[in-house]
Amino acid sequence: MKKTRYQQNHYAPAEVKANGYTSYIVSPRTDSVVVSRYVTLGEKVSKGQKLVTLFSQEVASAQAEYRLARSEWQRIAQLSGDTVSESEKLAEKTRFHAAYGQLIALGLSESAIQKLHGLASNTLGEYTLIAHQAGVVLEDDFSQGQRVEAGYALMRLADESTLWVEAKLPVHADIEPRTIDRALVVFGKEKYAAEVIQQTHTIDKKTRMKVIRLSVDNKQDVLHSGMFVGVNLITRSKDHAMLVPESAIVRDQTQNWVVFVEQNNTSFTAIPVRLGAQVGDQQVVYGLPNNSKVAVKGAFFIASELAKNSFDPHNH
Numbered sequence: 001m002k003k004t005r006y007q008q009n010h011y012a013p014a015e016v017k018a019n020g021y022t023s024y025i026v027s028p029r030t031d032s033v034v035v036s037r038y039v040t041l042g043e044k045v046s047k048g049q050k051l052v053t054l055f056s057q058e059v060a061s062a063q064a065e066y067r068l069a070r071s072e073w074q075r076i077a078q079l080s081g082d083t084v085s086e087s088e089k090l091a092e093k094t095r096f097h098a099a100y101g102q103l104i105a106l107g108l109s110e111s112a113i114q115k116l117h118g119l120a121s122n123t124l125g126e127y128t129l130i131a132h133q134a135g136v137v138l139e140d141d142f143s144q145g146q147r148v149e150a151g152y153a154l155m156r157l158a159d160e161s162t163l164w165v166e167a168k169l170p171v172h173a174d175i176e177p178r179t180i181d182r183a184l185v186v187f188g189k190e191k192y193a194a195e196v197i198q199q200t201h202t203i204d205k206k207t208r209m210k211v212i213r214l215s216v217d218n219k220q221d222v223l224h225s226g227m228f229v230g231v232n233l234i235t236r237s238k239d240h241a242m243l244v245p246e247s248a249i250v251r252d253q254t255q256n257w258v259v260f261v262e263q264n265n266t267s268f269t270a271i272p273v274r275l276g277a278q279v280g281d282q283q284v285v286y287g288l289p290n291n292s293k294v295a296v297k298g299a300f301f302i303a304s305e306l307a308k309n310s311f312d313p314h315n316h
Contacts, residue, residue, distance in 0.1 A: 002286075003242050034148065051128075051129050062099070185223070243282045
């Protein structure tokens with residue numbers, strides 16, 4: 001037996017979360033009223049798909065100003081230099097670009113602005129929010145006809161091809177991201193390789209646990225936000241230690257733990273040991289000399305014979 005570094009498996013309960021880097025909140029940039037919705041909770045959406053139509057007085061005013069500014073700029077641009085000064089042209093051009101920028105700032109897309117050129121006056125104020133990426137609707141906390149303030153989270157969309165898994169561990173657990181060799185997410189009978197990406201520096205106020213966050217590939221669309229799963233974190237020991245099979249460890253007559261070490265190929269000597277971590281069907285032990293030849297089978301028989309004083313381990 002030689003000292004070696006060993007791997008340990010640490011199990012932790014965990015929860016699947018949306019990837020915060022690939023999800024976003026759909027919200028109005030000005031106070032609005034919900035006119036109609038086009039998608040529902042849990043629905044998959046594609047990039048550019050319509051999500052919800054809103055009405056806003058501020059948007060109506062901005063749309064009207066844009067139409068007037070565009071019309072005036074087109075008229076001024078066609079006039080000759082003798083009819084209008086360069087400063088007047090610049091002023092109207094600036095007004096037009098400012099009106100266009102205001103609509104962009106309010107959340108209107110370029111295609112929506114282009115449609116204003118032929119839009120009827122009675123539809124001014126209505127605008128539609130679209131999906132800026134493909135994903136799944138995870139939240140949609142609103143109703144048609146509801147008045148919402150600027151920044152209100154109407155929907156949350158997430159790309160679930162990659163998800164986060166947050167594993168909760170006791171505060172005293174000596175596990176850090178740098179010490180983890182491998183991580184596996186366990187759901188039912190399936191296991192998914194995961195990558196440790198960070199450890200939070202705050203403690204969960206409710207559970208008083210620390211959180212390690214993992215990233216897991218979900219292209220098969222098996223895992224979903226909100227699921228409870230398990231996580232196996234495989235770490236490598238910091239120091240070298242002696243590992244022996246559990247079958248090699250027994251108690252002697254004084255109830256101390258011992259292992260039997262072969263001496264000169266003819267006898268065995270009981271060596272007292274102190275137990276460390278359990279690693280599968282092996283046990284870390286302290287006090288055993290390096291390069292010891294340990295009786296991995298029959299240790300219980302040797303101990304029982306010694307206890308009955310009917311067996312001489314030194315073969316005398």
